[in-house]
Amino acid sequence: xxxxxxxxxxxxxxxxxxxxxxxxxxxxxxxxxxxxxxxxxxxxxxxxxxxxxxxxxxxxxxxxxxxxxxxxxxxxxxxxxxxxxxxxxxxxxxxxxxxxxxxxxxxxxxxxxxxxxxxxxxxxxxxxxxxxxxxxxxxxxxxxxxxxxxxxxxxxxxxxxxxxxxxxxxxxxxxxxxxxxxxxxxxxxxxxxxxxxxxxxxxxxxxxxxxxxxxxxxxxxxxxxxxxxxxxxxxxxxxxxxxxxxx
Amino acid sequence: xxxxxxxxxxxxxxxxxxxxxxxxxxxxxxxxxxxxxxxxxxxxxxxxxxxxxxxxxxxxxxxxxxxxxxxxxxxxxxxxxxxxxxxxxxxxxxxxxxxxxxxxxxxxxxxxxxxxxxxxxxxxxxxxxxxxxxxxxxxxxxxxxxxxxxxxxxxxxxxxxxxxxxxxxxxxxxxxxxxxxxxxxxxxxxxxxxxxxxxxxxxxxxxxxxxxxxxxxxxxxxxxxxxxxxxxxxxxxxxxxxxxxxx
Numbered sequence: 001x002x003x004x005x006x007x008x009x010x011x012x013x014x015x016x017x018x019x020x021x022x023x024x025x026x027x028x029x030x031x032x033x034x035x036x037x038x039x040x041x042x043x044x045x046x047x048x049x050x051x052x053x054x055x056x057x058x059x060x061x062x063x064x065x066x067x068x069x070x071x072x073x074x075x076x077x078x079x080x081x082x083x084x085x086x087x088x089x090x091x092x093x094x095x096x097x098x099x100x101x102x103x104x105x106x107x108x109x110x111x112x113x114x115x116x117x118x119x120x121x122x123x124x125x126x127x128x129x130x131x132x133x134x135x136x137x138x139x140x141x142x143x144x145x146x147x148x149x150x151x152x153x154x155x156x157x158x159x160x161x162x163x164x165x166x167x168x169x170x171x172x173x174x175x176x177x178x179x180x181x182x183x184x185x186x187x188x189x190x191x192x193x194x195x196x197x198x199x200x201x202x203x204x205x206x207x208x209x210x211x212x213x214x215x216x217x218x219x220x221x222x223x224x225x226x227x228x229x230x231x232x233x234x235x236x237x238x239x240x241x242x243x244x245x246x247x
Numbered sequence: 248x249x250x251x252x253x254x255x256x257x258x259x260x261x262x263x264x265x266x267x268x269x270x271x272x273x274x275x276x277x278x279x280x281x282x283x284x285x286x287x288x289x290x291x292x293x294x295x296x297x298x299x300x301x302x303x304x305x306x307x308x309x310x311x312x313x314x315x316x317x318x319x320x321x322x323x324x325x326x327x328x329x330x331x332x333x334x335x336x337x338x339x340x341x342x343x344x345x346x347x348x349x350x351x352x353x354x355x356x357x358x359x360x361x362x363x364x365x366x367x368x369x370x371x372x373x374x375x376x377x378x379x380x381x382x383x384x385x386x387x388x389x390x391x392x393x394x395x396x397x398x399x400x401x402x403x404x405x406x407x408x409x410x411x412x413x414x415x416x417x418x419x420x421x422x423x424x425x426x427x428x429x430x431x432x433x434x435x436x437x438x439x440x441x442x443x444x445x446x447x448x449x450x451x452x453x454x455x456x457x458x459x460x461x462x463x464x465x466x467x468x469x470x471x472x473x474x475x476x477x478x479x480x481x482x483x484x485x486x487x488x489x490x491x492x493x494x
Contacts, residue, residue: 020389029284033379036278107385110395119392122456122470129466130389132280134379138354142267142377145366148357152399152427180399209369219376223369 022133
């Protein structure tokens with residue numbers, strides 16, 4: 001069963017690990033969304049790659065109020081980090097140290113710059129170990145009732161009006177022809193406008209799921225036809241929200 | 248912040264919940280992949296919708312060896328369940344009882360029949376609450392180093408040779424034109440054959456990530472160009488594996 005034996009990895013299965021450590025997406029108790037083993041790993045790892053040092057320290061302290069934060073080294077990886085800087089971030093692994101990537105919220109490397117450092121770790125043959133944690137994409141898909149055997153996450157819709165209309169038409173086509181659930185996000189202060197736009201652009205029978213404040217105190221996941229959303233009262237202004245379309 | 252107030256849900260935010268309860272994907276300790284709160288919820292819920300009663304009971308007992316399994320009611324939801332049967336499964340919610348969906352492995356309603364019962368719960372206006380747990384799709388994507396801002400999960404590739412070739416060409420196009428990571432699975436005894444087929448069908452510079460035994464003892468996530476896979480020795484025969492393509 002040990003397929004790793006057949007992989008000519010530079011470090012082998014006993015080398016250092018790059019852990020991909022999900023963080024919380026809201027202020028509730030950490031053990032509502034993070035398995036106990038993650039907290040044990042966080043207590044061991046001394047070298048972190050994080051999107052924001054302050055948030056990462058706060059998360060680690062919430063995991064374990066006695067965490068030895070002062071003994072931890074943090075490299076910052078955000079959209080301003082250069083390729084050369086990213087390349088040097090994994091140097092502690094060459095000395096045999098485990099490292100962990102923590103993103104601003106949720107799963108690292110999904111909708112944030114973490115993927116770049118994972119790609120380098122892979123190219124160098126290091127072991128990469130994702131840990132379990134909250135993913136608003138998967139949780140909203142689970143709660144939507146939509147097809148989970150075929151789905152696409154598209155990130156943000158284009159801002160340019162013509163490209164945006166084209167994207168919506170293409171999403172409609174993939175729902176119909178490929179039976180593929182379409183998942184996307186919007187800048188939170190434009191959430192209400194986006195729903196109004198979807199109501200205008202797509203047929204009333206298409207189903208829209210609005211999943212907001214996932215894992216938070218106001219969590220709500222509501223699937224209804226666009227014809228229902230056209231008449232509904234709602235306010236998702238500034239609440240982190242994820243949108244799913246299907247029919 | 249409470250957007251649920253604006254939603255005219257039949258039951259309101261205080262009504263019964265349909266929990267979507269991920270299960271383990273391997274035999275390791277439950278707390279490696281399941282947050283503590285899931286176990287607390289499992290200790291309370293008495294009405295379950297499961298893919299397989301024996302596996303679900305075993306999972307609940309692993310969560311809590313003292314679980315009151317004999318007081319729990321289980322409805323079976325698999326591909327043979329009729330729409331009428333599914334429709335009746337949520338009857339305990341009408342009496343105010345919380346329910347939970349547990350699939351065979353990993354997150355319910357993602358690549359299993361659970362989505363049908365969630366769709367009914369949504370149509371009836373019930374609260375649907377996804378819980379955190381292992382998803383081989385998200386974990387393999389995190390570990391691949393591929394684009395997590397745009398990705399698609401396609402399930403199984405078509406079996407028909409012509410349709411299969413067309414699907415591979417379309418995946419290649421979406422990687423190139425849309426920069427969309429393509430994720431798919433294969434019947435485990437065909438894993439090795441699939442890798443050989445990808446090597447033949449696609450350019451050598453395309454990157455293939457093979458993520459196998461996710462959360463299990465032989466977990467390995469390896470991203471390399473197809474030109475590397477063409478010469479590599481590997482054996483993923485009968486190991487649950489997920490495949491990702493990008494370039």
